[in-house]
Amino acid sequence: MIAPLPRRFFDRNAAEVAPELVGCLLVRRADRALRIARIVETEAYVGEHDLACHAKVGRTARTDPMYGPPGHAYVYFIYGMHHCVNAVCGPGGAPNAVLLRAAAPLDESRRTALGLTERAASPLLHSATGPGNLCRALGIDLGENRADLCDSKSPLWIARGIGAAPVLWTGPRIGVDYAAEWAGAPLRFCDRDDAHVSRPRPPRAKVTPRRGR
DNA sequence: CTTGAGATGCCCT
């Protein structure tokens, strides 16, 4: 059993939750199989005053899940062809959410730690780099909107990370240039060293080796 | 490496 995070984990401002979700496990149940990926990139959307947050227009049919209880999924359809999935946060019903932007397949040591063979871990259908690709890789669409992320019987849930903790890199959110002073807010969180983070990528951690000599 | 355009549908005004 891969235990879901407790609901109180999500009942906080998204800016607190988003960095802690990097490294956590995203578990998708489709039929009887589980597909498990490690979250490597998130963004925080922090309420009606955040001009990049969908809740800036208030509570509508689309944004309604953000006003519901924390620890549920907010899925939306965008650009005519992509889905994106968020974890609804809080606190206390505040319309905060964390966009899940990228995930990585489990490496061998993490599969072993969970007692999973590669086959049992059901590798991702596609690359999960970028929020649209992440949903495609895990088969997430509006059918998962409002799913309870704190229930292991749910079609989608989130569990604590395992193995080495990620090295976090923080930067401005992607695709929100219209959001005035909120465009540059450092609310994007990445596992600096994971190859599945979307572009623009964090600066390289290791020093580029000199050529020659 | 960077920039730009097109695909494509739904929500909100």
Next chain:
DNA sequence: GGGCATCTCAAGA
């Protein structure tokens, strides 16, 4: 009708 929390490919520097 406008705009969008994206992605891919192609072209240029």
